[in-house]
Amino acid sequence: MIELKKISAGYDGVKRIEHIDLCLAPGSFTAIIGPNGCGKTTLLRVMARLLPPYDGEIKIGGKPAAEYEPKAFARLVSILPQSRDIPDITVEGLAAHGRFPYLGFPRRLGPQDRDAVERALEITGAAAYRSRYLRQLSGGERQKAYIAMIVAQDAETVLLDEPTTHLDIGRRFEVLELAHLLHRAGKTVVLVLHDIAEALEWCPEIVVMEKGHIRAQGSPETVFDSGTLDQVFGVRSQRIGGHYFFQALSSSSKSS
């Protein structure tokens, strides 16, 4: 269980998220959506302990997140950041990095770690190009290599920041399937997504952010029926069958 109470955080003393109360139940699967710049990444970074909050508290398993030593924390929470370096490393080497929280010094993989890396490479499909360097891969292939690292890390909670952005529709579905696979394996999964329809159709829990605050949260149906999405994104929405459609408001309908 991850609990955030009255969290505010930001950069250079400027609050970019405020009054955030959020509870992620073990095994839940949540999409965080909201317009550009509303604070989704900031919230994820706070949860991953990459950004210390100005106020409020975060508890994991009932204990303040700050009290976990780094390796123990990395076994509890993993994050796939939105922007990443491209280290001079092979796919297999990257996946092995996922095991570092389990290793002592010197970092030498044991049989259990090697099994975890193999499984991660197979599950993600990255095994097909395991010996290639990250710089030699397409964006989609590289994304799967990073997800292989996250799978190998085997943390209880997995935070994925815009894992589908820049991918074609087939690759997007593959990444979402992988997120579901982690969920079925009992992980708590949180994704930041830009495609609202994708979020509503794939994720049973939705958190809508606007201007640093949580505006709505609940099931896709509850959030959709509340009309919040139209207001927050400035769109007109429709649900047909189990599918959601969004249309830009024309300037005339905006002013009416």
Ligand SMILES: Nc1ncnc2c1ncn2[C@@H]1O[C@H](COP(=O)(O)OP(=O)(O)OP(=O)(O)O)[C@@H](O)[C@H]1O
């Ligand atoms: N490193 C930083 N230093 C200063 N300000 C930042 C930094 N990172 C983000 N911000 C600001 O914080 C606010 C929230 O940014 P954040 O990246 O959390 O939004 P987001 O909802 O994830 O946006 P997007 O959908 O565009 O990725 C924005 O106004 C942004 O300009």
